[in-house]
Amino acid sequence: MKKVTALLLSLMMLMMTCAAFAESVAVVYPSSVDDKGWCQAMDSGIRTAIDNGLEIDYTPVENVDTANAANILQQLAGEYDLVIIHGAQFSAALSEVAEEYPEQVFAVGTSDAIFGDNVFSYMPQSEEPGYVNGIIAGLITKVNKVGIVGSTDGGDSARYVRGFVMGLKASNPDCEYMLSWTNSFGDTAGAGDIAQTQIKAGCDVLVGPAQQAIGAIRAVAASENVTFVGQTISQLEDFPEVVVAAADYAYGAVVSAILEQVAGGVTGGICIPMNYNNGGFVYAFSENADLLPADVQAAAQEALSALEATPDTLAGYVDVELN
Amino acid sequence: MLDFIVLFLTVGIPLSSALLLASLGESVNQRSGIFNLGCEGVMSMGAFVGMMIPYAVGGSGKVAWYVNLSGLVAAALAGALLGLLFGVVVIRFGAPQGIAGIGLQLFGTGLAGSLYRHFIGGAEGVAGINAIRIPLLSKIPILGDMLFSCNPMVYFSFIMVPVISLIMKKTPWGLRVRACGTMPRAADSMGIKVQRTRYEALAFGSAMAGLAGAYMSLCYAKLFTDTLIGGRGFIAVALVYFGQWSPVGIMGGALLFSLAQALQLAVQAYGFATFPYEFLVMTPYVLVIVVLIFASKRKHVGPASLGKPFNREMRV
Numbered sequence: 052m053k054k055v056t057a058l059l060l061s062l063m064m065l066m067m068t069c070a071a072f073a074e075s076v077a078v079v080y081p082s083s084v085d086d087k088g089w090c091q092a093m094d095s096g097i098r099t100a101i102d103n104g105l106e107i108d109y110t111p112v113e114n115v116d117t118a119n120a121a122n123i124l125q126q127l128a129g130e131y132d133l134v135i136i137h138g139a140q141f142s143a144a145l146s147e148v149a150e151e152y153p154e155q156v157f158a159v160g161t162s163d164a165i166f167g168d169n170v171f172s173y174m175p176q177s178e179e180p181g182y183v184n185g186i187i188a189g190l191i192t193k194v195n196k197v198g199i200v201g202s203t204d205g206g207d208s209a210r211y212v213r214g215f216v217m218g219l220k221a222s223n224p225d226c227e228y229m230l231s232w233t234n235s236f237g238d239t240a241g242a243g244d245i246a247q248t249q250i251k252a253g254c255d256v257l258v259g260p261a262q263q264a265i266g267a268i269r270a271v272a273a274s275e276n277v278t279f280v281g282q283t284i285s286q287l288e289d290f291p292e293v294v295v296a297a298a299d300y301a302y303g304a305v306v307s308a309i310l311e312q313v314a315g316g317v318t319g320g321i322c323i324p325m326n327y328n329n330g331g332f333v334y335a336f337s338e339n340a341d342l343l344p345a346d347v348q349a350a351a352q353e354a355l356s357a358l359e360a361t362p363d364t365l366a367g368y369v370d371v372e373l374n
Numbered sequence: 375m376l377d378f379i380v381l382f383l384t385v386g387i388p389l390s391s392a393l394l395l396a397s398l399g400e401s402v403n404q405r406s407g408i409f410n411l412g413c414e415g416v417m418s419m420g421a422f423v424g425m426m427i428p429y430a431v432g433g434s435g436k437v438a439w440y441v442n443l444s445g446l447v448a449a450a451l452a453g454a455l456l457g458l459l460f461g462v463v464v465i466r467f468g469a470p471q472g473i474a475g476i477g478l479q480l481f482g483t484g485l486a487g488s489l490y491r492h493f494i495g496g497a498e499g500v501a502g503i504n505a506i507r508i509p510l511l512s513k514i515p516i517l518g519d520m521l522f523s524c525n526p527m528v529y530f531s532f533i534m535v536p537v538i539s540l541i542m543k544k545t546p547w548g549l550r551v552r553a554c555g556t557m558p559r560a561a562d563s564m565g566i567k568v569q570r571t572r573y574e575a576l577a578f579g580s581a582m583a584g585l586a587g588a589y590m591s592l593c594y595a596k597l598f599t600d601t602l603i604g605g606r607g608f609i610a611v612a613l614v615y616f617g618q619w620s621p622v623g624i625m626g627g628a629l630l631f632s633l634a635q636a637l638q639l640a641v642q643a644y645g646f647a648t649f650p651y652e653f654l655v656m657t658p659y660v661l662v663i664v665v666l667i668f669a670s671k672r673k674h675v676g677p678a679s680l681g682k683p684f685n686r687e688m689r690v
Contacts, residue, residue: 083496083497087497091496198643229642229643232651239497239595240595244639245642245643247388248385248639249643251381252643265599266595270595272596
């Protein structure tokens with residue numbers, strides 16, 4: 052009996068020790084973690100990092116709207132080592148709650164703003180994947196007309212669109228583009244409306260940031276001879292017949308970087324950039340040569356290699372004037 | 375310029391179908407004296423159920439036409455059921471119709487989203503019902519693409535305009551519905567079962583809203599999300615006032631709103647605007663408000679007993 056008791060006590064101590072070492076991380080999402088876009092990219096990035104050895108207890112909190120964000124953050128504060136709120140639209144709510152809970156470490160993205168000593172921000176330099184996608188779009192369009200299904204002209208979405216235009220003009224200076232915005236990140240139907248408009252206007256290659264892009268991809272999939280250059284790899288996996296290539300965020304690296312900072316005694320006040328140079332992005336190509344010819348893939352790979360070698364080479368994106 | 379005009383008309387007409395179906399249904403509700411502000415929720419449920427049937431059978435792949443048709447029928451039935459549930463609340467229990475309508479909107483939208491996440495999840499879609507090109511007619515320059523290359527549900531929605539008009543003006547049931555919405559006490563004294571007629575009108579009108587939702591998920595976007603309906607249910611209610619309860623007037627309102635929506639899309643696409651795009655996005659909604667302001671000044675031709683519960687035992 053004593054042996055059994057000792058064994059049970061040892062097991063309990065072992066479990067408590069493990070629990071003490073695993074840091075708890077909650078991530079607040081504006082939509083579901085399987086939205087084939089923005090939230091899925093973060094969720095799968097974290098899960099991949101966990102599979103690769105990142106020791107955290109991860110809790111996703113899905114479908115939080117902007118109005119409820121402050122309330123949700125208040126509920127999570129004090130319960131987790133790190134609370135991440137994944138969306139620039141939540142910045143105001145976070146600023147308010149972070150002041151209220153100075154001991155809680157928060158992170159918010161995407162934003163390059165510095166919010167306070169207990170808040171990290173992370174900012175994908177999305178002009179980089181946008182640029183590579185632009186290179187591809189410029190080379191595969193047969194009618195020299197591509198469509199951009201924009202979400203909101205702010206945050207990393209704005210960077211993505213400007214980077215895309217830079218890439219497009221670099222690979223095909225004669226190519227025109229049509230740009231429309233839904234003024235939302237999650238207006239799936241609106242993205243579909245825009246995509247259908249652009250397709251009917253003659254565009255044969257479409258792109259679009261944010262989780263609403265699924266609406267545009269559906270419209271592309273229902274059309275003939277139109278392709279899409281994706282922003283998350285899940286789009287490439289789910290629509291192999293129309294998505295020619297896709298960039299993706301590698302958010303696991305961001306979470307690891309924040310936890311390392313916390314372990315080193317820094318609890319916030321810095322912005323962590325994400326780019327190809329620091330492993331913040333990944334990229335995948337379609338294996339269908341009819342969709343993506345080898346020479347186009349080679350041109351995109353060349354651009355990727357240059358971005359991996361040197362960060363901040365696309366700083367000129369801020370000067371891009373859109374249609 | 376011609377390209378631009380053709381583009382916005384080609385995009386605008388399919389956009390109007392969901393609004394048209396939902397508004398026509400709402401007009402039948404209101405003609406019977408029931409103000410159903412929960413149209414948005416009914417459309418959401420219709421969108422979910424309409425997509426669920428083909429998805430359950432064939433996932434995101436193509437399915438037989440009768441499976442898609444089953445989705446449409448199921449969406450109409452789901453809408454009718456929600457309409458009857460609303461009827462129990464406002465007819466049987468006499469709850470205030472505006473408040474109950476908001477409840478129905480929240481209930482329908484929330485239930486559809488929850489069921490979607492439970493049974494499907496993510497951002498899955500269906501092959502759905504595609505546009506059909508009518509032989510010969512679709513080859514007419516400009517008009518062919520605009521009018522004769524649409525989704526079958528687009529044709530159905532426009533056919534329903536004269537059908538609803540005929541039903542409401544020429545059939546005994548339509549006349550009973552109008553009588554219940556105008557003078558329910560007089561209708562009752564003539565032997566018309568007012569409450570039963572209102573239940574029937576609610577079931578019919580809500581079935582139309584369910585179909586409108588299914589059009590969005592099965593024919594237009596070919597997927598379901600919580601935000602798919604995007605306020606169209608509320609716009610549909612406004613269009614009934616805009617159209618002065620006349621199916622033709624409602625069709626005009628639906629087309630006006632959709633063409634305004636398409637215009638802002640086309641203006642953005644061609645880069646014509648020299649002002650912030652946010653103004654363009656809000657244009658159709660501002661237009662509805664402006665039009666309603668003028669519509670409210672016209673002679674009131676709506677049902678006199680709209681929104682008033684009927685109780686034959688109650689003294690007037």
